[in-house]
Amino acid sequence: MTLTPEMLLRGYAVGIFPMAEHRDDAEIFWVDPKSRGIIPLDGFHISRSLRRRLRSCRFDIAINRDFAGVVDGCADRAETWINSEIRQHYIALHESGHAHSQEVWDGDELLGGVYGVAIGAAFFGESMFSRRTDASKIALAYLVDRLRQAGFTLFDTQFLTEHLASLGGIEIGRSEYHRRLDTAIAQPADFTAPSVPSPCQLIQRNTQTS
Template sequence: MSLTPDLLLQGYAMGIFPMAEHREDPEIFWVDPKRRGVIPLKGFHISRSLRRRLLRGTFTATINRDFEGVLDGCADRAETWINAEIRDLYVTLHHQGHAHSLEIWEGDDLVGGVYGVALGAAFFGESMFSRRTDASKAALAYLVHLLRRDGFTLFDTQFLTEHLASLGAIEISRADYHAELARALGRFARFGNGPIPSAQDVVQFSTHRS
């Protein structure tokens, strides 16, 4: 049975997510990690260098302005799990209002971004990309601010990487994740429920670290 947008949302609600082995592989499989990466929404860290870059004003942020551009930016690498079917599924979820993107621009150039799926008060981060230094970090900084403001309680990053750990991400057990997920799904939040915050607001409400 082929994967449908409804089945994909059911999977997220169960705590699993889809992947393909590589871009050309037509097979999709479900993943349920024993250890789950999450970013505590009150524990995001902005380094001094990222703080300076944000306040410099060279980046601007938007939401849902170029979802497919962000999706394609995330897939534009030597190895990617985003095959054609997965791309089509997330584009459909975006049109249905379930999948969202946050874009980082430098002038008219899309230089970074992140996309994911929102259910209840849970946001499932799928992937991010960067074409300029700190662009993906900037995207996460804006995203965390929006999630906190809009009432989300869970930011799922799927796995913990060194890059994410430097920003405050942690690992939790599968059991703890499912408990947090159940609580988040029982609450309501609306992604992008307000204007994009200023760089000053993003910096002010994040934890500074060197």
């Protein structure tokens, strides 16, 4: 099928998302999982090791500094569902203000990040990557805090992996997901509004809501 950025947004709004079998496959299909992975915004878990990593402060945090670089980092693996058409459309969504990246930097080096699509108060996490230990976890911790501070109510991770479960992710059924989705997309939220907290602020806020 031929995708457009507008079609992508309509798909997310009704609870489906696109994938390709691999990077060289031109065919794109829609997915509507029977069980959906989400991270409750008041249930993200920062482990002791991640707290130590956060307090080390050997990184810079940014949003939307290099969205295309984050997408490319996520696709830079042996198996990926991000083909050239999907990449092109997510960059178009970013340029129109509908897709965002949370990034971890060391100077001019992009260490890790996560990207996704925002509609109303729903954020649809697409993928994340790491080029240094725990960089993707750090990005995810800052993303969850940003979503919480910006007024989001739903953080969709599509599927629940063992990694996401260790960070507080859970699985809900399709009907429950659609109920939460309908409520979230009808509410306002602003991904770019919150300032970047210090590591201590991030840890303290997470402790208060966990």
